Amino acid sequence: MHARNLRIDKSGISLTGGGERQCLTDMDIELNEVYDYYTLHLCRDPELGQTYQLTMHFESSLNATESGYYNSSYTDAASQEKHYLAVTQFSPTFARQAFPCFDEPPWKATFNVTLGYHKRYTGLSNMPILQCRQHESLLDYVWCEHEQLSRTSTYLVAYAVHDLTNAATVQSDTKNRVIFRNWLQPKAVDQANFSIAMAPRVIGYFEDLFRLDFSLRKIDQLAAPTHRFSAMENWGLVTFKEAKFVHSPNDLQVARDGKAKTLAHEYANQWFGNLVTMKWWNDLWLKEGPSTYFAYLAVQPDWGCGERFIGEDLERFFLQDSASPARAISREVKDPAQILGQFSEYVYEKGALIMRMLHKMIGEEAFLLAIRSYISVHSFGNVEQAHLWQSMQAAAVEEKVLPLTSILVEPWTRGRCRGLSTGHRCSGLRNGQREPQSNEILPGERPEGRRQRPEGRQLLSWLECPTSAHTVELPLSTARSEWFILNPQVSVIYRVNYDEHNWRMIISTLADDSSFGGIPVYNRVQLMDDLMALGEGKLLSYDWAFDLFEYLQREEEFLPWKRSLLDRLGTLLSGLHGKAPHSAI
Helix, strand or coil: CCCCCEEEEEEEEEECCCCEEEEEEEEEEEEEECCCCCEEEEECCCCCCEEEEEEEEEEECCCCCCCCCEEEEEECCCCEEEEEEEEECCCCHHHHHCEEEEEEEECEEEEECEEEEECCCCCECCEEEEEEECCCCCCCCCEEECEEEECHHHHCCCCCCCCEEEEEEEECCCCCCCCEEEEHHHHHHCCCCCHHHHHHHHHHHHHHHHHCCCCCCCCEEEEEECCCCCCCCCCCEEEHHHHHCCCCCCCCCCCCCCHEEEHHHHHHCCCCCCCEEEECCHHHHHHHHHHHHHHHHHHHHHCCCCCHHHHHHHHHHHHHHHCCCCCCCCCCCCHHHHHHHCHHHHHHHHHHHHHHHHHHHHHHHHHHHHHHHHHHHHHCCEEEEHHHHHHHHHHHHCCCCCCCCCHHHHHCCCCCCEEEEEEEECCCCCCCCCCCCCCCEEEEEEECCCCCCCCCCCEECCCCCCCCCCCEEEEECCCCCCEEECCCCCCCCCEEEEEEEHHHHHHHHHHCCHHHHHHHHHHHHHHHHHHHHHCCCCCCCHHHHHHHHHHHCCCCHHHHHHHHHHHHHHHHHHHCCCCCCCCCC
């Protein structure tokens, strides 16, 4: 099993089962400090089919590393007295710092937690308190036993002992009428109203979306003064870094939106991660990618920031993948250090973009059908990427939409997809050549003297991931007066180049058409970004980018302005050493 920084009493170890006490080989114990293995050697092999009980006596100190079972503190604003609390952070491999265990995601078990503490404190765990009793020898101390936690992975077990204040008790409007309590230090109680009100609404949103009820009766939200991550989605005891839970009157809107995203993400994790758990940490994205994407959908209706988050993820993805080789979000990890290294924004954001790509490719009905089936079939189990692909493929077939296979999808998670696609017309396909595959194509016409919105003709099929510069010949029976755009809504994460004639018509359409030719806002952003990248790569002159930027005088959406002026244009101008193109703003 796993154990780290625990003082284990060898003389107190016993193993019973098979009708007798099992013996250990002269207390022959092996320690592996790389993988934190604590190996006990038995005198004889256990018998198949028998139940055994291992008893171990161990102790450890509360640590200051914000991992395992750690201590935190705050100073009371009125009395200036320092208060201490203890709270857990077991993800990804820190449960072994609190107790010996099989600390890997597929080793799910039930857990019974009993906490001992002074009566002036409050004890919390994943489940409600079953009963409390007076401590046998310590005055004013109690033992409190909590209800059994259903089958789960060790990284989701949680408990805390504290003297924080419950800012509010709120009941959700869901099937199980989940009770939310909200624990903060006294001075922050009045700054948590937004998060307190949001959590029950988000739980309700996900229940409706996934059509699978949240199974617990209570959730304690605990805002810890110090916390290793922004938040942690433990069953029934969701912990937050205090700064990510409270909202100061001086917060900018972007900060408030970020906190809403964090909270929504933790509750999406209740389904992706808690209920359906990746088999191993190499596929961390299977919990963090969907949770990130569905958090964006959850905050969009009421807070309107989900679309901006998607735009920002696209921006960061293209910036990072142009600066370095495409990185895998599904990759082999073995030891705890490698596992912790998986927890990067890149894995979360690219995972979300891949979920969005699947959503766009097979459509709303098939996508939600696949997600609901995936969650229902694998509840309280462990999954690999293949299970998600199978659910998507089955739903696509049932809904008679785009066929989806792991051969097409998996390269995007393995880091084998990157590059540039160049689209141009062709009069027909050469004999013997397979039919080229493309993403959705958005065409638009340019009659003499004016632009018109496209007639809505669309082609939907799959683009096999480009691994380098990739040319797509489009069998469009269109005149040269008709422009086209690949990849509407930037559904698939690759750059696009066009022939100069098509670029010229797109630029003219954006400049002259009051509705921008029907080109979606994500594409308006990406057209600018792609032209800047093509300029940096010396595939086109920067003049094309600056000619397109002129349309911004009529742009009223935030994302195109942010991407052009605040990000890409600032980077470019800082590198021009005072030499500006003729059409620079």
